[in-house]
Amino acid sequence: MPFATAPAPHVVAPSSVARVMRQVLYALIPTVALHVVFFGPGLLIQIVLGVVTALAAEAAALRLRGKPLPPFLLDGSAIITAVLLALCLPPLAPWWLVVSGVAFAILLAKHLFGGLGANPFNPAMVGYAVLLVSFPARMLQWLPPNVAGLEPASLSFVDTLTTIFTGMPPARFTWDAITSPTPLDALRTDLALGMTMGEAHANAMFSTFGGKGWEWINLATLAGGGWLLALRIIRWHIPVAMLTALFVCASIMSAADPGGYAGPLFHLTSGASMLGAFFIATDPVSAATSDRGKLIYGAGIGVLTYVIRTWGGYPDGVAFAVLIMNLTVPLIDRYTIPRIYGHAR
Amino acid sequence: MAKPGVRGGLRLDAHKERSTAQALRAASSVETLVLPLDQHAGAPAVPLVKPGERVLRGQPIAEPGGAISAWLHSPASGTVAAIEPRPAPHRLGAPTLSIVVANDGRDERYAQPAPAPFDQLSPEQLREIIGRGGIVGLGGAVFPTAAKLSSAVRGQELRLLLNGAECEPYISCDDMLMRERARDVVFGARVLLHALTAQTCVIAIEDDTPQAAAALEAAIAEAHDQRIQLRQVGSDYPAGGERQLITAVFDVEVPAGGLPADVNTVCLNVGTAAAVAYWIRDAQPLTNRIVTVTGDGVLEQRNLDVRLGTPLAALIYDCGGYTSRMSRLIMGGSMMGQSLPHDGMPVIKATNCIIAASALDLQPRAAEMPCIRCGNCAEVCPATLLPQQLHWYAMGRDLDALEAYGLMDCIECGCCDYVCPSQIPLAERFRDMKPALTERLAARGSAAAARTRFDARTARLEHIESERLAALAKKRQELAKKSS
Amino acid sequence: MLPALLTMVGLAAAAGAAAALATRRSNEDQKRLIDEIDALLPQTQCGRCTFSGCRPYASALASGEADIDQCPPGGNATAAALANLLGREPRPVDPRFGAVRAQPLVAWIDESACIGCVKCIQACPVDAIVGASKFMHTVIADQCTGCELCIPPCPVDCIVMRPASA
Numbered sequence: 001m002p003f004a005t006a007p008a009p010h011v012v013a014p015s016s017v018a019r020v021m022r023q024v025l026y027a028l029i030p031t032v033a034l035h036v037v038f039f040g041p042g043l044l045i046q047i048v049l050g051v052v053t054a055l056a057a058e059a060a061a062l063r064l065r066g067k068p069l070p071p072f073l074l075d076g077s078a079i080i081t082a083v084l085l086a087l088c089l090p091p092l093a094p095w096w097l098v099v100s101g102v103a104f105a106i107l108l109a110k111h112l113f114g115g116l117g118a119n120p121f122n123p124a125m126v127g128y129a130v131l132l133v134s135f136p137a138r139m140l141q142w143l144p145p146n147v148a149g150l151e152p153a154s155l156s157f158v159d160t161l162t163t164i165f166t167g168m169p170p171a172r173f174t175w176d177a178i179t180s181p182t183p184l185d186a187l188r189t190d191l192a193l194g195m196t197m198g199e200a201h202a203n204a205m206f207s208t209f210g211g212k213g214w215e216w217i218n219l220a221t222l223a224g225g226g227w228l229l230a231l232r233i234i235r236w237h238i239p240v241a242m243l244t245a246l247f248v249c250a251s252i253m254s255a256a257d258p259g260g261y262a263g264p265l266f267h268l269t270s271g272a273s274m275l276g277a278f279f280i281a282t283d284p285v286s287a288a289t290s291d292r293g294k295l296i297y298g299a300g301i302g303v304l305t306y307v308i309r310t311w312g313g314y315p316d317g318v319a320f321a322v323l324i325m326n327l328t329v330p331l332i333d334r335y336t337i338p339r340i341y342g343h344a345r
Numbered sequence: 346m347a348k349p350g351v352r353g354g355l356r357l358d359a360h361k362e363r364s365t366a367q368a369l370r371a372a373s374s375v376e377t378l379v380l381p382l383d384q385h386a387g388a389p390a391v392p393l394v395k396p397g398e399r400v401l402r403g404q405p406i407a408e409p410g411g412a413i414s415a416w417l418h419s420p421a422s423g424t425v426a427a428i429e430p431r432p433a434p435h436r437l438g439a440p441t442l443s444i445v446v447a448n449d450g451r452d453e454r455y456a457q458p459a460p461a462p463f464d465q466l467s468p469e470q471l472r473e474i475i476g477r478g479g480i481v482g483l484g485g486a487v488f489p490t491a492a493k494l495s496s497a498v499r500g501q502e503l504r505l506l507l508n509g510a511e512c513e514p515y516i517s518c519d520d521m522l523m524r525e526r527a528r529d530v531v532f533g534a535r536v537l538l539h540a541l542t543a544q545t546c547v548i549a550i551e552d553d554t555p556q557a558a559a560a561l562e563a564a565i566a567e568a569h570d571q572r573i574q575l576r577q578v579g580s581d582y583p584a585g586g587e588r589q590l591i592t593a594v595f596d597v598e599v600p601a602g603g604l605p606a607d608v609n610t611v612c613l614n615v616g617t618a619a620a621v622a623y624w625i626r627d628a629q630p631l632t633n634r635i636v637t638v639t640g641d642g643v644l645e646q647r648n649l650d651v652r653l654g655t656p657l658a659a660l661i662y663d664c665g666g667y668t669s670r671m672s673r674l675i676m677g678g679s680m681m682g683q684s685l686p687h688d689g690m691p692v693i694k695a696t697n698c699i700i701a702a703s704a705l706d707l708q709p710r711a712a713e714m715p716c717i718r719c720g721n722c723a724e725v726c727p728a729t730l731l732p733q734q735l736h737w738y739a740m741g742r743d744l745d746a747l748e749a750y751g752l753m754d755c756i757e758c759g760c761c762d763y764v765c766p767s768q769i770p771l772a773e774r775f776r777d778m779k780p781a782l783t784e785r786l787a788a789r790g791s792a793a794a795a796r797t798r799f800d801a802r803t804a805r806l807e808h809i810e811s812e813r814l815a816a817l818a819k820k821r822q823e824l825a826k827k828s829s
Numbered sequence: 830m831l832p833a834l835l836t837m838v839g840l841a842a843a844a845g846a847a848a849a850l851a852t853r854r855s856n857e858d859q860k861r862l863i864d865e866i867d868a869l870l871p872q873t874q875c876g877r878c879t880f881s882g883c884r885p886y887a888s889a890l891a892s893g894e895a896d897i898d899q900c901p902p903g904g905n906a907t908a909a910a911l912a913n914l915l916g917r918e919p920r921p922v923d924p925r926f927g928a929v930r931a932q933p934l935v936a937w938i939d940e941s942a943c944i945g946c947v948k949c950i951q952a953c954p955v956d957a958i959v960g961a962s963k964f965m966h967t968v969i970a971d972q973c974t975g976c977e978l979c980i981p982p983c984p985v986d987c988i989v990m991r992p993a994s995a
Contacts, residue, residue, distance in 0.1 A: 001658070001667070003674045005437070005684040007773040009759030010675060010700075011357075011514070011708040015766040021771055071712055115713035117767075235720070284719045289731060340751040341352075341588065341728045342601035790873075795872040795974045798955040799882065 016038035021076025027224035034220045038145040042091025046098045050082030053102040061111035084124040090142045094167035101127035120288045123327045124320045144180040152177040183211025184271045185315040196259035210269035218274040218343025225278025237294035239277040245302025276318035288327045293336035300325045351728040353364030359420040361517040362517035363646040364639040371650045373663045375704035378654025381443040384693040385487040398425045404455035415489045416479040420632035434690040457628035473542040478624030479631040484614030487695045497606035504545040508587035509615040513678030516698040518635040521648040525556035527564035533618030536625045543603045546573045551580040583758045638664045642671030642701030658688040659705035680759040714767040722761035728754045732761040738773045837887040863891045869910045873902040874954035875976030878928040901927035935973040942987035949979035
């Protein structure tokens with residue numbers, strides 16, 4: 001009797017790229033949910049815009065490269081890039097900001113280098129960096145969080161939509177009335193003006209650890225990251241290395257000069273620390289390969305994040321830290337090849 | 346050497362409950378037995394018989410064809426029907442020269458001289474006699490056992506490791522052997538200890554085979570041999586890989602490109618030890634082996650004691666025939682087994698298991714996506730390789746990088762394949778690239794040999810020349826002395 | 830303007846000096862380089878490169894007296910590997926040094942014509958021909974590197990090159 005043949009192994013785990021990406025999206029749900037609670041529905045509109053742009057850009061790029069649309073279009077990687085970038089943008093950012101950022105990320109940072117699995121840089125962070133450098137003012141116009149002690153201007157859903165699509169605030173407001181800096185941004189400005197940490201911290205937007213609202217979002221992201229760790233979608237090396245490095249740098253500097261430098265818990269719960277540790281730095285394509293390499297990579301991101309936040313030109317350093325460490329990945333990989341069984345070194 | 350350790354591996358469903366539920370029985374006799382002459386590692390055997398000649402069961406019908414080769418014996422009495430190319434499973438159906446024996450059903454035995462007690466023979470004599478039994482490694486590598494033993498003996502203290510750690514899913518022939526014939530395994534261990542002049546033997550089995558453990562403990566106690574111990578290792582796949590097992594049991598690593606003998610170890614399958622026992626104790630050469638017949642595509646799943654040369658179709662028929670769900674025929678286990686194009690091929694010395702696989706047994710790959718560098722493969726690799734890097738360089742056919750990243754250390758276990766979310770056929774890619782790299786390494790080896798010979802010749806010529814000049818100088822001196 | 834310009838020029842000069850220093854080789858490095866080059870060569874010892882063996886050629890490559898395209902037995906792959914090691918422009922093998930063979934060849938002595946003169950034995954750089962005066966000569970195919978140095982000395986022209994796989 002004849003039979004069809006196939007090469008070994010004859011059983012493989014029912015895993016797929018789409019499944020991995022889907023788990024990452026599920027893990028982002030707490031972050032997105034809390035973000036909407038504190039900053040309004042703007043994020044959801046940004047996400048929708050971003051995802052549509054991402055899929056359109058991906059389809060166009062695949063066509064141009066002569067690749068088949070399924071399975072690549074729905075593998076989820078473009079959607080994740082869009083969601084991560086949307087999370088980094090101000091909720092009321094004009095529509096063209098997220099569209100141009102996502103288009104740049106997908107077309108230039110991903111497909112120009114060879115598509116899925118071939119990008120040396122994290123596409124979402126490339127998009128963010130381009131937007132930050134090109135439109136610095138727009139990128140720093142955040143909202144005050146919806147917490148007691150602060151009075152954010154009440155914007156309805158329709159107001160949010162019109163602001164995003166027209167690029168202008170609703171008629172009865174000015175930009176200054178509805179926007180506010182992030183805690184990291186405010187801290188930078190205040191310290192530069194000569195205030196001490198204690199004085200800067202007295203601002204109503206700060207709570208015990210970090211900024212009000214932001215600390216909860218970071219905790220939600222931590223929970224999502226823990227979910228990914230439990231499912232073994234990501235491994236512990238990069239998040240632990242990054243957060244430890246950030247913690248250590250902040251501890252040393254704030255112990256030396258408590259008035260001039262923010263403490264470690266503030267840094268861990270501010271800005272994109274948790275998002276960066278569990279969702280951005282762990283992007284497998286652009287990260288280091290071996291376990292030891294991942295530790296070095298994560299630690300480098302942590303240190304650079306602290307350096308840029310404290311002495312650099314931007315309030316949050318995660319994006320540039322990730323991009324700089326992406327540059328060093330080939331070097332790290334070269335020197336951290338694990339010892340093969342039976343070899344001396 | 347850095348700290349050794351067993352890394353990676355997978356926890357897989359064993360699928361062995363059905364095939365171990367019933368006791369061993371002999372496979373039914375068949376009319377025709379086909380015996381490929383190259384079914385062992387090394388040079389093919391050379392026929393000793395001609396078509397039309399009558400042969401008896403256990404009669405040698407082919408002798409070794411080179412330094413590394415093996416004897417072949419007739420598994421039945423009857424007539425040599427032909428010596429011609431026949432499809433062979435280890436050639437995936439391609440024909441190879443085989444001796445075809447027509448079985449007369451009478452099972453008349455070849456008169457072997459009564460074996461001398463093995464401990465009265467010298468180790469060299471014992472090794473030579475083991476070779477005459479056609480014994481080869483029955484774990485799948487079919488390396489001639491006598492050659493393996495002889496090349497390991499270099500004057501140092503050796504230890505014997507019997508591999509009963511049957512880690513690959515579906516295969517249970519060694520488990521059944523140890524459950525029902527533990528005494529033969531232990532006897533074989535004692536013979537091998539003498540042949541190697543070794544003082545230690547460890548029989549390694551997995552920790553999920555309690556019946557085999559109990560049977561072996563009883564057999565060891567009965568033999569009153571302190572040199573033999575039983576050791577249980579974890580049942581992760583591939584715990585039974587030779588290098589992984591040696592590391593797990595003895596805490597040393599076999600050097601890359603080296604052999605277990607380099608760490609004073611000889612590793613043999615428990616089936617090989619039993620075969621040694623049958624030959625040395627009972628004068629029965631290697632003509633049979635235990636084969637697991639399993640999978641959802643065959644009616645009855647069990648282990649059979651099969652004569653070599655039995656057609657696989659007959660084996661399936663013996664187990665009730667195919668079910669309607671039969672889809673793929675695999676020789677070996679689910680992770681490393683070879684898929685066969687048809688069942689008209691014979692059982693050979695390497696056939697440990699036949700899986701008649703249906704859709705329930707198979708988990709085929711989905712469409713291949715690009716590597717997303719997730720690192721799952723590196724996490725499970727038992728050789729601590731970086732399969733994602735090997736894949737990258739295999740795509741680019743970069744032999745230098747493949748060598749640097751250890752392609753030749755890949756044991757093709759398939760663990761990386763199993764966990765890849767992009768469904769990349771990694772083991773197949775690495776298998777495809779190995780011949781090119783092997784060729785290059787061989788060329789480098791012969792270039793190094795040529796360099797050595799050239800240097801030796803240059804040195805010889807220089808030496809001759811300097812001797813000639815020295816002789817002339819001496820003559821000049823003597824003449825100068827004479828004239829003064 | 831001027832300070833910025835001077836800084837850039839100074840940095841560039843410093844970087845260039847550092848690079849030049851890094852690529853200087855000591856005597857020991859030179860020997861190691863010759864070893865590395867020799868490891869890439871096919872060890873045919875044929876002399877087509879105009880040097881008396883592979884190691885003299887390696888030595889000449891290391892000192893810059895020879896170029897990377899002089900080894901026909903190594904073929905274009907060896908030329909590329911040498912170019913990579915020495916940082917030179919990769920080039921195919923120069924046909925003036927000999928033809929690159931498509932497959933490896935080994936020498937074969939026609940025993941019906943051999944007169945036992947030992948001239949080929951003396952010529953073989955790797956002692957791959959066995960025999961003695963007035964005794965039959967034969968080439969050990971496994972050890973023949975295909976250098977063809979045995980062919981000119983043979984007075985009865987009884988040596989031919991055949992594909993190694995034959």
